Amino acid sequence: MDLDIAINTRASCRNFIDKKVPIRLLHMLLESGSKAPSAGNLQDFRFIIVTDEDKKKEIAEASLKQLWMADAPILIVVCSDLKNVIRFYEDRAEYYALQDVSAAAENILLKATDLGLASNWISVFDENVVRRNLRLPENVKPYIIIPIGYTKEKPRHRKRHSVETFISFNTFGNRKYDLNLFPIIKYKREEQKQDVFTLIKDKLKKRKSRH
């Protein structure tokens, strides 16, 4: 699938059908997750695959009772193994770890879309329940739960603001393009100017020929 199509068609799913995900596809998802950038290339992301029905139910309960999560055949719990991150980055460790796992999670969501799988991103959960449920060691912190499966629902594409809403140039809130930064825009403007010029010249020519 074209990357733009994956970006534009990914949508959060909250209604999974009873259909298993082939292990080959799961492997492709995790492979994509593992290719994400990470601070110092420490690759601290850890993916816990939860398929056990009781465990899924307990995790769904612990995620503000979003019980539909347990209908997904797979929950991928994206964790960070903080051991090395703390060693390298000390008090910045959790700040970097969160970014590492987020990059991995987005790769997984986009790959899921590419493979025709439905997904979501859950980060509201009782960490202690998830820790106990998955027997996570002290240094492994769960950050994101990704339910993965199939859906019959037509994906609902939530509206986004226009991209200009998010952009500033050089200083926050400055919406003016720097023409030196964007020679293409400058070129287009010059091209347009030229067009107007040619237009006027043509008009004058026509006028002259009429007289």
Ligand SMILES: Cc1cc2nc3c(=O)[nH]c(=O)nc-3n(C[C@H](O)[C@H](O)[C@H](O)COP(=O)(O)O)c2cc1C
């Ligand atoms: C940090 C984060 C937490 C989220 N938590 C939940 C959640 O608890 N339950 C849920 O159904 N969706 C959750 N989502 C999904 C968002 O609701 C969803 O991405 C947003 O509404 C935009 O819709 P879309 O993903 O379909 O484009 C979360 C997304 C992010 C990034």
